[in-house]
Amino acid sequence: ETGVTQSPTHLIKTRGQQVTLRCSSQSGHNTVSWYQQALGQGPQFIFQYYREEENGRGNFPPRFSGLQFPNYSSELNVNALELDDSALYLCASSFVLAGYNEQFFGPGTRLTVL
């Protein structure tokens, strides 16, 4: 069974640029969520995708957008990067079932915005 994978591992961008981060869900999972973890903080929910549609969004501006593909892989796109976007971006996959919400995380992508 393959776990959640993310690419790239590290990324350096400059302010104003755009970035795309990628995630492959764990086998058998149908839902993917993205989280942002700033230094010294817990992960903050960005949004979730279920059956290729957004299924909930946290307090992040529209320049954060995403996609889920038929094979349950996913992308996180961030436009007009700001310095505060520097963080660890975590992807988590799960099999949504009422009463259970264990989400399994990938290793993350470390984004640095200069």
Next chain:
Amino acid sequence: DQQVKQNSPSLSVQEGRISILNCDYTNSMFDYFLWYKKYPAEGPTFLISISSIKDKNEDGRFTVFLNKSAKHLSLHIVPSQPGDSAVYFCAASLASGGSNYKLTFGKGTLLTVNP
């Protein structure tokens, strides 16, 4: 507005002793709680969870206790091992229906187990 709080940034214990990590929450709608462990340069790893219909759940050396009236949960690790040294995150969610999506995390507690 921090709905999940881990008030101890760090905890240090001796190998073989009990580690107790605490977590408080403010949103009474939360009904599913999870603990994750995170090593540097890795993503969070799921440890154990508990539904609000229970007050205790055990898995090997890990036990989670839930006190709904106090809006408090704790993770007990017995016996503690040096490999348990990591950051531990408490997370909460709504378990039921269409809201089964968002995990709300605390800031984490760094556990150090000394040999």
